[in-house]
Amino acid sequence: MFRPSWQFIFHLSAVLVAAWNFWQPPTPWLRQGQIYVSPTGSDWNLGHSPNTALKTIQTAANRAAPGETIVILPGTYREDLRIRNSGRPNQSITFRAQIPGTVTLTNAALPQVVEALTWKAEGDNLWSTQTPWPIYAVRNGEAALYHVRWGGVPALRQLTAKPNAYAAFTYDPPSQRLYVFLPDDQPPVTHPLAIHRLIPEPLTWGQSRVANVWLEADYIHLDGLRFEFGIASNLLVWNSQNTVVTNCIFSESNWGVTTKPQVAPVENLTLKNNLYHHYPQYYWLRDWLSWQEVYAHYANSSLISSSDAGLTVAHNIVAHGGDALQISPRLSQGATLGAEVYENLLMYSTDDAIEFDGSAQNVHVHHNLVYEGQQNLGLSPVLTGPVLIENNRFLHPANGVNGSQLKLLNPWYDPNPDPIQNVEVRDNIFVGRYLAYWNPPVKNIQIHDNTFAVQGMKDPPWYPGIAVSRNEMILLPPDDYPNPGQNPAWIKDWQISRPGPRWLHYPDHPATRDIPEKLSPNLFTE
Secondary structure (H helix, E strand, O other): OOOOOHHHHHHHHHHHHHHHHHHOOOOHHHHOOEEEEOOOOOOOOOOOOHHHOEOOHHHHHHHOOOOOEEEEOOEEEOOOEEEOOOOEOOEOEEEEEOOOOOEEEEOEOOHHHHHOOOOEEEEOOEEEEEOOOOOOOEEEOOEEOEEOOOOHHHHHHHHHOOOOOOOEEEEEOOOOEEEEEOOOOOOHHHOOEEEEOOOOOOEEOOEEOOEEEEEOOOOEEEEOEEEEOOEEEEEEEOOEEEEEEEOOEEEOEEEEEEEOOOOOOEEEEEEEOOEEEOOOHHHHHHHHOOHHHHHHHOOOOEEEEEOOEEEEEEOOEEEEEOOOEEEOOOOOOOOOOOEEEEOOEEEEEOOEEEEEEEOOOOEEEEOOEEEOOOEEEEEEEEOOOOEEEEOOEEEOOOOOOOOEEEEEOOOOOOOOOOOEEEEEEEOOEEEEEEEEEEOOOEEEEEEEOOEEEEEEOOOOOOOOOEEEEOOEEEEOOOOOOOOHHHOHHHHOOOOEEOOOOOOOOHHHOOOOOOHHHHOOHHHEEO
16 A cells, blocks of 8 residues: 655645646735735745745736735836736726836846947947847937937938937838937947837837737726836727726837727726826927927827727826827717816927817816927817816917917818817916917817917917907017916916826926926925
């Protein structure tokens, strides 16, 4: 009769425990509601404490049950994260940085990849190197390099020969070489350059193919995380309901958050206290390139692009973006809320601060602060509405990049466009360059009880089909006037809650460093 030795029993037990951990992860009662992840952890661990942390966020996401919090310890995580496990009402699955702002989800290549690149001087502060894959984004420290997408090296040389040129790059597919312009006449090895790892082509027919996180689950909460090198999107959401994103930073992507309604609808997406930036995009426009040159390559650079219902965007900062917010909800049968957009700071936009381009049904935009952007409101076109824009401040300094306060332009490619319609603009203060750009057709556009302080306007100022009443019209000097962000005349006891991640100290980040200098502290409450 076989009698197992104690050694046999011990080894068998170890094998069974390992198999249990691998095939049947610990039940939620054993984890007591928290799963820990650490760069120094192991996916063979239980994950129920910092000392038994898992190594990858993906493993934690696969194990998570409704009501649990995935606590992510400080570090950099290079993962293609797919979230498919759903929470339930009042039992969301939360992905939270243990210390807000210390967790980075990135598509950046390992530093060793950049260190192994061999650079060749090409003259005029231009350097080249062969890369192991196509390059779509390059960063130098906290600053993105301007991407010359068309025209290759000749176009790169032409643009960087202009005065005040910033760092830029282009990639040449036939030779598989990356060309980088660095204006300080120092070789690339002396810079903290970063590139992304091997990825698919980021966009196909305008749709994202690359993201830091692909979310296809319900009742998910992301909190206190940094997303970088999303390239197309940092967060791609589809087939999802009741997602909440708070206190995060999005960078190096066309969009911080995008939804894919053509795949599966998204409902009730909430973004609060986040920062999206594409620093130093605004400075390219202000100091170096024409609007057309910036727009051609960076028309988006947005916190959110969505046409889904139930969208809440509040207390966020978008700095150095193109269209800071792209919002045009299309309501499904039975839905009532399109989008609620309030108490955001939209600063340094190189195109529209808020762009509506489609149905834009049931949108309420109120108590937002727009400072120094190319355009304020791209109502071009609102095809359905209603859109209500009230009690906002649009403040643009003299000699800046501002074009107009309102833009009502129908698509240039449509000879018989549907009218821009069902828009009401009331109780706002606008300070800036021109009053409005418009062309027909329009229908049910009401503009009333606003203050427009501008340097110029058309004659007549409004298209005849627009209903205008009780607006205060102030003509500003054509050359200079005091900074409206610090001028009590335009603030008038108006305040919003302090926008951006709660843990972010504005002077510590280059995208927000100008806020204390440009904007009065009286504008913000804690």
